[in-house]
Amino acid sequence: MHNLLYAQSDVKRSTTSMEETGMWYGAYLKIRFSEKLGYYGEHHWRTRNDIDNVWSFSGRPRQMYNRFGLNIMFNDYFEAVIGPTLVMNFSPDMDSDAYDKVTYEPRIWHQWLFKMPKMGRVKMYHQFRFEHRWKRKNDVGEDHDYTNRYRYKIFGYIPINSKEIKEKSWYFSPSAEIFMHSGESIVNNPMEDFRTYNGFGYVMNNTLTFFVGHMFTYGQKSSGYEYKTSHILRFNVYIGLDTRKIEDKLPKINLGY
Template identity: 70%
Template sequence: MQIKLLLPTLLLYTVYSFSQHPTESTTKLEETGIWLGSYFKVRLNDKLGYYSEHHYRERNALNNVNSFIGRTRQIYNRFGLNIFVNENFEIVVGPTLVFNFSPEPGNINFEKYTVEPRIWHQWIIKSPKIGRVKFIHQFRFEHRWKRSNVVDAEHDYTNRYRYKIFSYIPLNKDVIEPKTLFFSPSAEIFMQSGSSIVRNPMEDFRTYNGFGYVVNKSITLFAGHMWTIGQKSSGYEYKTSHVFRFNIYIGIDARKMADKLPKINLGY
């Protein structure tokens, strides 16, 4: 019941947030970028697997929001133990290590990069197919120890709560299989809490839509556009961004590989 109430609660809060300070609120495009990502998923046995993500994120040059590249934003590494509860429900838990680069490269008042460790866990819930369309719900929780790039800044502990709904819609076939082109729309809301979070609990809202191509059973390519909007610390100012994302997904089923390996007789 709590999970069913979470989405409408978050959506109502989003509407409420945007309604505050109607004569003072401002929205500004602050960032553009290009993100490159790789995703790995290895099925070890019927219940366990290995999961990881590795991202390189570039953002626009300083004072040129139309450039999309010019400054390294983040190098992002997420790892996890994948637990398959059943075919429609899985859990991932593990560590994350993020390198956050200076917003002003060369400025001696900023460190070149800071290291941000996190602990994260998520639930993936797959809904029954409706025709060709399958909806997937992702609940992700992150515990972060982050530092500003300002020299000698202290660590700031915050929690982040994310809900994402997305789907895969095959375009040239009835089901997603090798040689399938598909469309994937998604929407995700980010909420946050912590001693430093006072007026800006809505960290981000994202729409991410793109097209994918299933090369074979192990490799899928994906490219899309992401638009974001989030509260600044004032609570009534909002920042937006436009990002183009290019990803590769690699999935390996080690169970099938084990079946193909020759048996070794260790008895002499």
Template identity: 75%
Template structure:
């Protein structure tokens, strides 16, 4: 209880200046613009080496709509995204990850000399995952992720900007053709996630993003799972009263290995990532 109170207090103090700025913009009528569509392809790796330790990795290739057609979904490179981490298993219902991230951000306009072709964004991240006991076919997760980022726009001469990001996701997975997740299971996974951020450059826009991500997965075997879904995002611009939205289709493969023994173990993959 005390730890939860301290964590809430620290987060409130970090975000308080941004919330004050946001109130000043509250009198303005909100405006939402659909700015992007895209395709994201991801590979998720989760290897367990001992009772307590494992490796976690994410590797993403992201493309976005053509500059002249917001509904084209592809036409420009967006990001190459690589996240690595030490996975720590505390017990059956609680685990954490900590490690580095490297993001490559590609130019928003190919051939425009005002933009660098690619910029590099290093991060340090840590995550805490709470797994709830199954409720019939339903199984719920609470994910808390924190990222410390050195962001840099593609504008030539732009400097790195340090910000912190705070993420909370609630998600579930629901088997459709069996009572529990096993080989050959088709499942549905809904999720909702809120992104907050803070830093010197963050003023009236403390809410960086809100995402809903829903899709279908298929467990091929004990080590491989496929997932395809649609993600809608809503993000706050620097003005505080303007918002941008996007529609993204995501295609993922989850690869999990348990090296502790050679038995028939389903991979401990977070199906909702």
């Protein structure tokens, strides 16, 4: 009985705390080189709340994030990307000598994007992203830690002022994404994060789209029984370019009988 009572008292209760707010600014670039190949890039500047005010959303730099990739279009319903990433992680306290001011985190990533047939006015997507990361904390003297990250995201586009998304269209985009990871340092916390990201976009023209949204995150700490949440405001611009000749951009017409 004594051992049973001891075991019950030693059980850790799960806790959840709201730890961060932030503002993320992103530029997404897609360039079409040919029918099958293109360039994909993501470039982010991310801030987080001031040390003394968790609801300030800004006050400290968090990350500079640059992702590059070769975009391969297999058909109208499936495309993939593969390439490198370089992340700059800034110190949680820029005035403290206990932390390096910035650390560099290289990654290799690849992504599969499945485009679903249109359902009425709604277009849905399934995205699988895999990242191989060499990450280190900002603590002085820390070594790089190799981990793998596995992400699945479902998201959609719903036009608001038109039947389909085109120039001058407003649209709503909801999404949900789960992050799992593995590695020698990952023992009790296989679920790195869960995110919901919802917002509104405006298509200015065929090249330029603006988007603003709110992201909520729910992540597992290394203990396994502690969880953290955050609220992030995101502001994005999407740039799409096509370097093909005008005749290559026109839809193909089937002349065979």
